Amino acid sequence: MEKLRLVSSNKIFGGYQKVFSHESSELKCTMNFSIYLPPQVEGDVKLPVIFYLSGLTCTEQNFITKAGFQRYAAEHGIIVVGPDTSPRGIKIQGDNESWDFGVSAGFYLDATKEPWSTNYRMGSYVNKELYELIQAAFPVVDPDRIGIMGHSMGGHGALVSTLRNPGLYKSVSAFAPICNPSKCPWGEKAFTGYLGENKTEWASWDATELVKKYNGPPLTLLLDQGAGDKFYIEKQLLPENIVEACRSAGVPVILNLREDYDHSYYYISTFIGEHFDFHAKILKS
Amino acid sequence: MEKLRLVSSNKIFGGYQKVFSHESSELKCTMNFSIYLPPQVEGDVKLPVIFYLSGLTCTEQNFITKAGFQRYAAEHGIIVVGPDTSPRGIKIQGDNESWDFGVSAGFYLDATKEPWSTNYRMGSYVNKELYELIQAAFPVVDPDRIGIMGHSMGGHGALVSTLRNPGLYKSVSAFAPICNPSKCPWGEKAFTGYLGENKTEWASWDATELVKKYNGPPLTLLLDQGAGDKFYIEKQLLPENIVEACRSAGVPVILNLREDYDHSYYYISTFIGEHFDFHAKILKS
Numbered sequence: 073m074e075k076l077r078l079v080s081s082n083k084i085f086g087g088y089q090k091v092f093s094h095e096s097s098e099l100k101c102t103m104n105f106s107i108y109l110p111p112q113v114e115g116d117v118k119l120p121v122i123f124y125l126s127g128l129t130c131t132e133q134n135f136i137t138k139a140g141f142q143r144y145a146a147e148h149g150i151i152v153v154g155p156d157t158s159p160r161g162i163k164i165q166g167d168n169e170s171w172d173f174g175v176s177a178g179f180y181l182d183a184t185k186e187p188w189s190t191n192y193r194m195g196s197y198v199n200k201e202l203y204e205l206i207q208a209a210f211p212v213v214d215p216d217r218i219g220i221m222g223h224s225m226g227g228h229g230a231l232v233s234t235l236r237n238p239g240l241y242k243s244v245s246a247f248a249p250i251c252n253p254s255k256c257p258w259g260e261k262a263f264t265g266y267l268g269e270n271k272t273e274w275a276s277w278d279a280t281e282l283v284k285k286y287n288g289p290p291l292t293l294l295l296d297q298g299a300g301d302k303f304y305i306e307k308q309l310l311p312e313n314i315v316e317a318c319r320s321a322g323v324p325v326i327l328n329l330r331e332d333y334d335h336s337y338y339y340i341s342t343f344i345g346e347h348f349d350f351h352a353k354i355l356k357s
Numbered sequence: 358m359e360k361l362r363l364v365s366s367n368k369i370f371g372g373y374q375k376v377f378s379h380e381s382s383e384l385k386c387t388m389n390f391s392i393y394l395p396p397q398v399e400g401d402v403k404l405p406v407i408f409y410l411s412g413l414t415c416t417e418q419n420f421i422t423k424a425g426f427q428r429y430a431a432e433h434g435i436i437v438v439g440p441d442t443s444p445r446g447i448k449i450q451g452d453n454e455s456w457d458f459g460v461s462a463g464f465y466l467d468a469t470k471e472p473w474s475t476n477y478r479m480g481s482y483v484n485k486e487l488y489e490l491i492q493a494a495f496p497v498v499d500p501d502r503i504g505i506m507g508h509s510m511g512g513h514g515a516l517v518s519t520l521r522n523p524g525l526y527k528s529v530s531a532f533a534p535i536c537n538p539s540k541c542p543w544g545e546k547a548f549t550g551y552l553g554e555n556k557t558e559w560a561s562w563d564a565t566e567l568v569k570k571y572n573g574p575p576l577t578l579l580l581d582q583g584a585g586d587k588f589y590i591e592k593q594l595l596p597e598n599i600v601e602a603c604r605s606a607g608v609p610v611i612l613n614l615r616e617d618y619d620h621s622y623y624y625i626s627t628f629i630g631e632h633f634d635f636h637a638k639i640l641k642s
Contacts, residue, residue: 084623140425
């Protein structure tokens with residue numbers, strides 16, 4: 073663990089919520105990530121892991137302080153890892169001008185357009201560098217039982233990470249995910265900025281496009297959406313598009329619409345227990 | 358409800374976490390408070406209420422976003438009200454110089470020393486004004502089933518509010534409370550500032566002193582303390598003092614020491630379910 077520096081450690085539900093920082097080779101900057109180690113890490117058995125990808129404007133802190141997931145992770149004996157949402161401490165012109173592009177808005181993809189392509193490689197960071205780092209630094213992790221979930225931009229990140237890398241994540245779920253970024257204002261802005269105008273490249277980072285060609289191990293997508301979520305109503309999220317794509321491609325999908333719930337962690341905290349049950353059923357089977 | 362202005366409303370665990378603002382006559386300023394209305398408010402039955410008093414540096418937001426209590430409140434059908442920690446928007450010289458005195462450090466007492474005595478009346482605000490306002494504005498509240506809990510400065514506030522006003526709160530519990538403010542640095546600073554040098558007055562706002570003379574309805578104090586809490590180790594909290602006072606006065610007390618837990622909401626979120634069980638047993642009996 074020499075590459076990791078402990079930022080904080082707090083006991084919660086019998087385990088420890090920790091934050092570490094490290095030097096990322098993909099992002100070329102210092103990054104924080106969170107890891108919840110449930111009480112079962114004291115045993116001799118390797119444990120499953122769920123990665124959680126946060127949404128726009130978040131750091132690694134929002135999820136660990138507001139979602140209340142540690143109770144469920146402790147009940148199931150699951151380690152939970154949460155990366156930050158973009159490179160940090162890099163100065164790129166325009167990276168701080170809006171809350172939906174640049175800092176805290178990395179979209180979990182690998183940028184190809186200058187000046188973003190050097191650092192904005194959140195796709196490779198999450199799915200290669202951090203994925204491997206966690207296994208190397210925490211031998212208690214079972215490499216065959218890794219799942220992923222996320223919220224909003226991070227919900228899309230969870231879907232894309234799973235669909236682009238068949239078998240890497242055994243289970244996937246998403247709260248209020250951006251489902252079809254090529255067709256919504258948030259996605260159009262981010263993809264134009266990070267990827268340029270090439271729509272073929274857009275399709276390779278768009279969950280709704282990717283699911284149409286999915287050809288990996290059997291997978292069920294669990295999607296959750298608050299019906300009172302203003303971003304859903306404004307058509308930033310478009311879950312109907314990915315559901316239709318899943319049905320035409322024969323990929324099982326569950327979409328739970330939650331009456332009057334919004335886009336906040338109040339909503340996530342209400343249903344994250346159900347998501348842990350879903351992941352546990354797959355990861356612990 | 359014409360006196361209340363809705364600040365926010367978010368659905369969580371089937372109920373609604375709301376924040377209201379109002380003009381406080383005791384504090385002579387605009388105050389926010391939170392109220393969680395569980396799904397059972399839709400029924401015909403009046404519901405119990407728990408007041409939650411927060412600690413130093415907090416607003417009404419910390420508890421509602423970090424404690425995860427809404428799950429338990431929804432399970433038990435309990436309304437939960439959380440006031441702010443001091444008057445707001447008042448300019449008094451010195452009110453912003455330190456985090457443990459003045460703004461966000463009202464200590465839930467009625468100041469008698471100038472210049473604090475005009476506004477810093479959090480004792481009367483919580484136990485009279487807000488107590489009555491909640492009942493008037495929310496007829497679903499059962500006036501005979503009201504409990505109180507709190508954290509740190511607010512844990513002391515919960516104890517003092519109960520002990521000074523026998524019968525007002527049927528159940529009381531505290532996380533990492535300041536137990537004997539006359540004997541710790543935080544309390545000495547606050548009491549000197551708000552009350553002056555009169556030690557008899559100090560005793561009338563000190564839970565350990567008050568419990569020695571308690572002569573109200575039967576009451577069990579539930580105290581919770583993280584053994585790894587640095588403020589406990591630094592002797593700001595002194596739970597042993599109130600336990601000894603309770604035993605000599607014949608007031609039942611439970612002190613749960615939690616190995617390696619600290620002073621944070623990570624700790625509170627782990628045990629607040631137990632506290633709701635304790636309050637529910639009394640308030641719903």
